[in-house]
Amino acid sequence: MKNLLYIGNELEDRGGAPTSIDKLSPLLRNEGFEVKTSSSHKNQVLRLSEMLNSIIKNKSWADYVLIDTYSTRNFWYAVLTAQLCRNLQLDYIVLLHGGELPLRLKKNPQLSDSLFKNAKLNIAPSRYLFDVFQKAGFTNLKYIPNSIFLKYYPFKSRKVLKPKLLWVRAFAEIYNPMLALKVLEELLIEYPEAELCMVGPEKDGSFKECVNYAEKNKLQVKFTGKLTKPEWTALSEEYDIFLNTTNIDNTPVSLIEAMALGLPIVSTNVGGIPYLLQHEETGILVPPDEESAMLSAIKKLLIDEDLTEKLSRNARRQSEKFDWEIIKENWKEILLSE
CATH class of the missing domain: 3.40.50.2000 (Glycogen Phosphorylase B;)
Incomplete structure (x- = not known):
């Protein structure tokens, strides 16, 4: 060797x-x-x-x-x-x-x-x-x-969704975590039971900015800080839609993990993401930093059960290659x- x-x-x-x-x-x-x-x-x-x-x-x-x-x-x-x-x-x-x-x-x-x-x-x-x-x-x-080690990511097929959103990334400006909060704020108008969980360590001032925004606007957001993979994959059982809000990206492992878990994904269409996700086949792609487009995609998943189930199963199959x-x-x- x-x-x-x-x-x-x-x-x-x-x-x-x-x-x-x-x-x-x-x-x-x-x-x-x-x-x-x-x-x-x-x-x-x-x-x-x-x-x-x-x-x-x-x-x-x-x-x-x-x-x-x-x-x-x-x-x-x-x-x-x-x-x-x-x-x-x-x-x-x-x-x-x-x-x-x-x-x-x-x-x-x-x-x-x-x-x-x-x-x-x-x-x-x-x-x-x-x-x-x-x-x-x-x-x-x-x-x-x-x-990833596929065996550590139990697949859960999603079809009938609740407006429970999961975001997993380091809190850094290039990953645009604030977009997730603004989307939740708009989603609450039509779905008052909607909630968001944000998992990840602090990298720059984005974390404090997000916490302050959530408190100021009384948003139902859970900030867990950094979690181990077993901790956040167990947590994922409680959520139905995975958000990826980045402005710049390559091939984030968190997306591959979400695919393996069967979480329907709504992601910005930047960098290497469209090489990883196919629009309305393994996820839904939206333009970066466009709150209304991400909101519409989430609502579509909440309504269209057939699309949701297709994305969940196709994403799992795609993740097996990794x-x-x-x-x-x-x-x-x-x-x-x-």
């Missing part, structure tokens, strides 16, 4: 939402790979320093360096750690994340070329990012989607190759 040094932002141990490094590294260990990770340091400068030092310390040990690459500030971690790998003649594999990476390709073309073209492989977790990078001229690409028992073979293929 190969030795892997995984570079990324380990957030779970310090209370954040688990990132790719938090999820994938233990899975690879379970398949027999030796995996070291870096870094969980809270201070960004010290985190970068720890990442660079770990590459230097493990230059003779690591067969490959895996580098989580995001579109925001964390992009620079990838640029600098990849440059060090090249200096040390270490093979590195880039794991692409973030719905804004296409903008990063345009904003920093020379740095992007250096980072991505010199990688042994760029792993795209969505057909969306795969297509974007392919059109940008990159050929060292492989599509390996995000995965089971780790299938996806792990793709990882083994690339990591065990010479």
Whole structure:
């Protein structure tokens, strides 16, 4: 088996939402790979320093360096750690994340070329990012989607729905959590029994803004904070419609999980979402930040039982393609190759 040094932002141990490094590294260990990770340091400068030092310390040990690459500030971690790998003649594999990476390709073309073209492989977790990078001229690409353990997501077919809405994501501005509250506010006019549960950790000021808005407008909203997967999947039994309100997105695992659970989904039609959900086949897609469109979609699900049942069953079938028992073979293929 190969030795892997995984570079990324380990957030779970310090209370954040688990990132790719938090999820994938233990899975690879379970398949027999030796995996070291870096870094969980809270201070960004010290985190970068720890990442660079770990590459230097493990230059003779690591067969490959895996580098989580995001579109925001964390992009620079990838640029600098990849440059060090090249200096040390270490093979590195880039794991692409973030719905804004296409903008990063345009904003920093020379740095992007250096980072991505010199990688042994760029792993795209969505057909969306795969297509974007392919059109940008990159050929060292492989599509390996995000995965779940399907057996941990009990399917519940939905047909007759109650206006009970579930939202699961970190509270961050790009995920537009306020839209869920405004939709609920309008839904209450026709369905006074409607309620909303919002699950996820605080990432920026969005959480406080949402709590204040709910209190000010006397909205029936339950804020759970961060929950473990078993906790929120158990909670999902009590809810009937899953909302995804993001303005920017790639292939969120929370959507795959909702599909597996049989929750009818109403999602904004952004980034990689239309590659994951087919409109009125496995979910309902609406334009971003359009309250009225999302509200209409929810009302349609509450009325049209046949559509609701179709979405629930089709989504479950679609989610089966993302089971780790299938996806792990793709990882083994690339990591065990010479």
